[in-house]
Amino acid sequence: MSRRQPDVPALVEAARAGQPRAVARLITLVENADPALREVMERLAPYTGNAHIIGLTGSPGVGKSTTTSALVGAMRARGLRVGVLAVDPSSPFSGGALLGDRIRLIDHALDDGVYMRSMASRGHLGGLSWATPQALRVLDAAGCDVIFLETVGVGQSEVEVAALADTTMVLLAPGMGDGIQAAKAGILEIGDVFVVNKADRDGVDVTMRDIRGMISLGERKEAGQWRPPVEKLVAEKGDGLADVVAALDKHWEWLQETGTLQQRRERRAAEEIEAIAVRTLRMRMGTLDGAGDLAALAEAVVAGEQDPYTAADRIVEHL
Amino acid sequence: MSRRQPDVPALVEAARAGQPRAVARLITLVENADPALREVMERLAPYTGNAHIIGLTGSPGVGKSTTTSALVGAMRARGLRVGVLAVDPSSPFSGGALLGDRIRLIDHALDDGVYMRSMASRGHLGGLSWATPQALRVLDAAGCDVIFLETVGVGQSEVEVAALADTTMVLLAPGMGDGIQAAKAGILEIGDVFVVNKADRDGVDVTMRDIRGMISLGERKEAGQWRPPVEKLVAEKGDGLADVVAALDKHWEWLQETGTLQQRRERRAAEEIEAIAVRTLRMRMGTLDGAGDLAALAEAVVAGEQDPYTAADRIVEHL
Numbered sequence: 001m002s003r004r005q006p007d008v009p010a011l012v013e014a015a016r017a018g019q020p021r022a023v024a025r026l027i028t029l030v031e032n033a034d035p036a037l038r039e040v041m042e043r044l045a046p047y048t049g050n051a052h053i054i055g056l057t058g059s060p061g062v063g064k065s066t067t068t069s070a071l072v073g074a075m076r077a078r079g080l081r082v083g084v085l086a087v088d089p090s091s092p093f094s095g096g097a098l099l100g101d102r103i104r105l106i107d108h109a110l111d112d113g114v115y116m117r118s119m120a121s122r123g124h125l126g127g128l129s130w131a132t133p134q135a136l137r138v139l140d141a142a143g144c145d146v147i148f149l150e151t152v153g154v155g156q157s158e159v160e161v162a163a164l165a166d167t168t169m170v171l172l173a174p175g176m177g178d179g180i181q182a183a184k185a186g187i188l189e190i191g192d193v194f195v196v197n198k199a200d201r202d203g204v205d206v207t208m209r210d211i212r213g214m215i216s217l218g219e220r221k222e223a224g225q226w227r228p229p230v231e232k233l234v235a236e237k238g239d240g241l242a243d244v245v246a247a248l249d250k251h252w253e254w255l256q257e258t259g260t261l262q263q264r265r266e267r268r269a270a271e272e273i274e275a276i277a278v279r280t281l282r283m284r285m286g287t288l289d290g291a292g293d294l295a296a297l298a299e300a301v302v303a304g305e306q307d308p309y310t311a312a313d314r315i316v317e318h319l
Numbered sequence: 320m321s322r323r324q325p326d327v328p329a330l331v332e333a334a335r336a337g338q339p340r341a342v343a344r345l346i347t348l349v350e351n352a353d354p355a356l357r358e359v360m361e362r363l364a365p366y367t368g369n370a371h372i373i374g375l376t377g378s379p380g381v382g383k384s385t386t387t388s389a390l391v392g393a394m395r396a397r398g399l400r401v402g403v404l405a406v407d408p409s410s411p412f413s414g415g416a417l418l419g420d421r422i423r424l425i426d427h428a429l430d431d432g433v434y435m436r437s438m439a440s441r442g443h444l445g446g447l448s449w450a451t452p453q454a455l456r457v458l459d460a461a462g463c464d465v466i467f468l469e470t471v472g473v474g475q476s477e478v479e480v481a482a483l484a485d486t487t488m489v490l491l492a493p494g495m496g497d498g499i500q501a502a503k504a505g506i507l508e509i510g511d512v513f514v515v516n517k518a519d520r521d522g523v524d525v526t527m528r529d530i531r532g533m534i535s536l537g538e539r540k541e542a543g544q545w546r547p548p549v550e551k552l553v554a555e556k557g558d559g560l561a562d563v564v565a566a567l568d569k570h571w572e573w574l575q576e577t578g579t580l581q582q583r584r585e586r587r588a589a590e591e592i593e594a595i596a597v598r599t600l601r602m603r604m605g606t607l608d609g610a611g612d613l614a615a616l617a618e619a620v621v622a623g624e625q626d627p628y629t630a631a632d633r634i635v636e637h638l
Contacts (some may be wrong), residue, residue: 041626047623096503143589149344171605267617269630270614270617274613274634277631280631280635281597282593292592298586301588302584302588305364305365307357307364307596309595311588311592312599315593316599318386
C-alpha cells in the first residue's frame with residue numbers, strides 16, 4: 001500500500017486524455033482510500049455528470065457478464081466510450097474474487113474505448129456507499145459516456161449498489177424462480193428495465209408473464225410515471241439486444257425530461273457526502289486518544305457496568 | 320409507530336421475570352429505534368453477559384430452520400432457556416419476509432422457555448450492526464442461556480451478523496456446491512463449527528471431505544488454536560444432534576478457558592458503541608439546520624461546482 005506520493009495533477013490530466021493506466025491508478029487510489037483522493041476528487045469535479053450510469057443486477061447464473069459484454073459491444077458500435085465497474089459486495093476478504101467471472105469481457109480487453117475494473121468491498125469502513133460513487137466519478141470524468149455498474153450476489157448490498165445507478169437493469173432467466181427471488185429481495189422496486197436473458201430456453205413465457213404481473217401489481221397509476229419494460233434477450237447471440245439498448249435509451253430520455261435524473265443525482269450526492277463525513281468521523285473515533293478510551297468503554301460494557309448508549313455518548317463528546 | 324410512552328422500568332422487570340410479551344415489546348423498541356432504548360439498555364446492562372450466542376449461517380435449502388428447531392429442542396431438554404433471533408439482511412423493505420421460514424419452529428411456539436423473534440434489517444441507518452446486538456442484549460438480560468442467531472441469505476451481511484455471535488455454526492448440505500460457496504463468501508474464515516445437514520443423502524462424504532480439506536488448508540498451526548470440527552446431522556430425525564451439541568459446548572468451553580470469549584465480546588462491544596455513535600452523528604447531520612445545507616451541497620456536487628470531500632468537511636464542521 002505504501003507507494004510514493006501520486007502526482008495528482010498529472011494523473012488527472014492523463015485520465016482525462018483517455019489513458020487507461022491513469023484511470024486504473026485513480027481507481028486504485030479509491031480502493032486504498034488514499035489520502036490523495038481529496039485532491040483527485042477536487043480536480044475531477046468539473047468534469048463529472050456526463051455519463052449514463054447503468055446498474056446491472058441479477059442472481060448468479062442469469063448471464064450478467066455475457067449481457068454486459070453484449071451491451072458494451074452495442075454501445076461501442078455507436079462510438080460511445082464505455083466503463084464497466086464490477087463490484088463484489090459479498091467478499092469482504094479479497095479483491096480477486098471476480099477474476100473468474102470477468103472472462104467474458106475479454107472480448108473488449110484490447111479496446112481503447114472501454115475501461116473495465118472490478119472492485120471488492122473493503123470491509124465495513126464506509127464500504128460500498130463510500131468507494132463505489134468515487135470510482136464512478138473517476139470513470140465519468142475520464143470521459144465515459146456510459147458506465148455499467150455490475151454487482152455480484154443478491155441482497156441488501158445489491159440494492160445499495162443499484163441505488164448508485166441512473167438506470168437499474170434487472171436481469172432474469174427462465175426457470176430459475178427469479179420472479180419470486182426478485183420480489184423477495186426487493187429488486188422489483190428498484191428495476192427500471194427488466195431483461196429476461198436466455199430467452200431461447202423453455203419457460204421464458206412463464207417468466208415474462210410472472211414479472212409483468214408483478215410490475216403491474218406494483219404499478220403507480222400517475223401520469224408521467226415510468227413503466228418498467230420487460231425485454232427478451234439471448235445475450236450470447238445478440239438476439240433482442242437492440243430492444244434492450246432502446247429501452248435503456250428511453251429510460252435515459254425519461255430521466256432527463258422529467259427532471260428525475262437531477263433529483264436522483266442530488267439524492268445520491270447527499271448520500272455520498274454523508275458517507276464521506278461518516279468515514280471521517282469514524283476515523284477520528286479510532287485515532288482519538290481515544291482508541292484507548294473506546295477499548296476501556298467496551299470493557300465496561302462487557303462487564304455490564306455501562307450500557308452502550310452511555311459509552312457512545314462519551315465517544316461523541318470527544319469528537 | 321406512535322404509541323404511548325413505554326413504562327421502561329415495568330417492561331424491564333417483566334422481561335426479567337420471563338414474560339414473553341415484555342421481551343417482544345422490548346425487541347420492538349429496538350426495531351423501531353425507539354428513543355426509550357437508551358433507558359432500556361441502561362437498565363438491562365447489569366443483567367447481560369450470561370448467554371452463549373450461537374450464530375447459524377448457511378445457504379437457503381440447507382435446512383437452517385429445521386436445524387435450529389432441533390437444537391432448541393436439545394437445549395430445552397437440558398433445562399436451558401433459549402432465544403431464537405432470525406435476522407433477514409436481504410430485505411430492506413418489510414418485516415414479514417421470514418414468516419414462511421419460521422413454520423418449523425412452531426413446535427416450540429407454546430414453550431415458555433423459548434423466545435422466538437424475526438427481525439428485518441431496517442434500511443441502512445446503522446442497519447444490522449446497530450439493531451442486532453441490542454436485540455441480543457434484550458434476550459440475554461431476559462435470562463436466555465443460549466441464543467441462536469439465525470441469518471437468511473449469504474454475503475457480507477451474513478458475515479457481519481455472524482461476527483455478533485460467540486460461536487458461529489456454518490450449515491452445509493450434500494451436493495449443493497456449498498463448499499465452494501462457503502469459501503467464496505468467506506464463510507470458512509468465520510465458521511467455528513461446521514455441520515453437514517441432510518447427511519443421509521448422496522454426496523455427504525464428498526462434502527465432508529471438501530470442507531475438511533478447506534479447513535486444513537486454512538489452519539493455523541499454533542497450539543491452543545481452535546480447530547473447527549465438521550459434524551454430520553440429519554436434523555429432521557435428530558441423528559447426529561448430540562454430536563453437534565457437544566461440539567457447540569466444547570467451543571463454548573474453549574472460548575472461556577482461553578480468554579477468547581472476553582476478547583471477542585470486547586471487540587463486539589467496541590463495534591456496538593461505534594455503531595450507536597455513528598447513528599447519533601448521522602441523525603445530527605440529517606436534522607442539522609443542516610438538512611437544507613446538505614441539499615444545497617448535494618446540488619453543488621451534482622453541478623460539478625464542488626467535490627464531495629469539501630462538501631463533507633462543511634457537514635463535519637457543523638456538528
